[in-house]
Amino acid sequence: MNRLIFALAFAAHKHRDQRRKDVAASPYINHPIALADVLANEAGVDDEDVLIAAILHDTVEDTDTTADELRRTFGRAITELVLEVTDDKSLPKAERKRLQVAGAGRLSRGARLVKLADKICNLRDIARSPPAGWPLERQQAYFDWAKAVGDGLRGTHPRLEQLFDEAFGARPAHP
Ligand code: ZN
Numbered sequence: 077m078n079r080l081i082f083a084l085a086f087a088a089h090k091h092r093d094q095r096r097k098d099v100a101a102s103p104y105i106n107h108p109i110a111l112a113d114v115l116a117n118e119a120g121v122d123d124e125d126v127l128i129a130a131i132l133h134d135t136v137e138d139t140d141t142t143a144d145e146l147r148r149t150f151g152r153a154i155t156e157l158v159l160e161v162t163d164d165k166s167l168p169k170a171e172r173k174r175l176q177v178a179g180a181g182r183l184s185r186g187a188r189l190v191k192l193a194d195k196i197c198n199l200r201d202i203a204r205s206p207p208a209g210w211p212l213e214r215q216q217a218y219f220d221w222a223k224a225v226g227d228g229l230r231g232t233h234p235r236l237e238q239l240f241d242e243a244f245g246a247r248p249a250h251p
Pocket residue numbers: 107133134194
């Protein structure tokens with residue numbers, strides 16, 4: 077429990093100046109907390125390394141945090157989980173998106189859990205409060221891409237996959 081609280085404080089500090097893309101510009105830290113909440117309290121995942129990796133999952137991709145820093149602070153196992161779900165930002169966005177679909181099946185079980193929770197939370201966020209300036213087509217394209225990633229993660233955790241399907245069921249559409 078202490079390690080988990082420490083990870084929360086670490087991530088809150090690293091993401092302190094970031095906001096989500098929704099119209100309300102919610103604090104970024106709400107997102108990693110939501111992942112951990114889905115995993116622990118909706119899906120019953122109690123693997124502490126996975127919950128901590130969920131809290132830290134965007135620190136390397138979206139802040140100045142380095143893999144070395146994570147390794148020194150949280151150890152090798154958690155760091156590997158975070159790196160598995162970290163995009164290579166030197167690649168163009170379309171290529172990163174393609175790699176997420178192509179690479180989903182090669183992830184470790186822990187990384188699959190984090191990735192499923194990440195997509196569940198992003199789909200819920202878009203359905204509830206889409207990013208500012210995203211037309212319907214872009215929201216739908218995100219849902220369809222997330223579904224392609226999710227399809228590569230099947231057979232990992234039935235409850236989490238059910239939550240994913242429920243989140244996908246809210247795919248935005250013309251009235
Ligand atoms: Zn995320």
